Amino acid sequence: MLLSERELHVWAVPLDDTTADSAVLATAERARAERFRCPTARATFIQARTALRRLLGDYLDMPPQAVVLSRDRHGKPRLGAGMGALQFNVSHSGRLALIALSRAAVGIDLEWRKVDFAWRELVPICCHPAEEAEFHDATDAGGRERLLRLWTAKEAYLKGRGEGLGLPLTAVRLQASAAGWRPRTEAPWDDGQGWWLHSLPLPTGYLGCLATPFPSPLIRFRPWRR
Secondary structure: OOOOOOEEEEEEEEOOOOOOOOOOOOHHHHHHHHOOOOHHHHHHHHHHHHHHHHHHHHHHOOOHHHOOEEEOOOOOEEEOOOOOOOEEEEEEEOOEEEEEEEOOOOEEEEEEOOOOOOHHHHHHHHOOHHHHHHHOOOOHHHHHHHHHHHHHHHHHHHHHHOOHHHOOHHHEEEEOOOOOEEEEEOOOOOOOOOOEEEEOOOOOOEEEEEEEOOOOOEEEEEEOOO
16 A cells, blocks of 8 residues: 555544454564453553554555554653654554544554533643633533543644653643644743644544644555455
């Protein structure tokens, strides 16, 4: 499979196989899977990682078992040395996983709307001070939905940067633009101007956001088939 310069492929992977086969996983990945005490969590990991390996194998034209994966200094998964410049990011929630592939850095986050959480307690943890005012008069349903969208967008951005939660969510402020949300940060070395955030059309019950270092990407959404 080929990717053009500003093209991104987003694969939707259903996590519905409770007897997932780990045959294509590396030894370390199978050992990691065995450490999950919850059978559902174990199956989720195996399915998502198997789909990732098979997709990377298709794009790199090699068997999935031959794909070498490593992590950068912040723990973000990437291809091992000598495997090429293809970039990817993975997120899963509920019974769905999303795998984004690009020729440039990319971040993706997925959240299941049905998860319950005390959103009012999370506002000062997730929001930039300028964003908190948007929640003052929010209803429970409205505040919960707004915070989940904000969380998803910021997570995608931080994953794209490769820092995870190394940069506090409260240091990131989102602003709307014609090409999608733009992050602004209070970190003096990086104000986020090189990133754009794009909401994804997903099945009912899910929220998703994609982070790219360029505006107006060509996003191709595709269902994963085993």
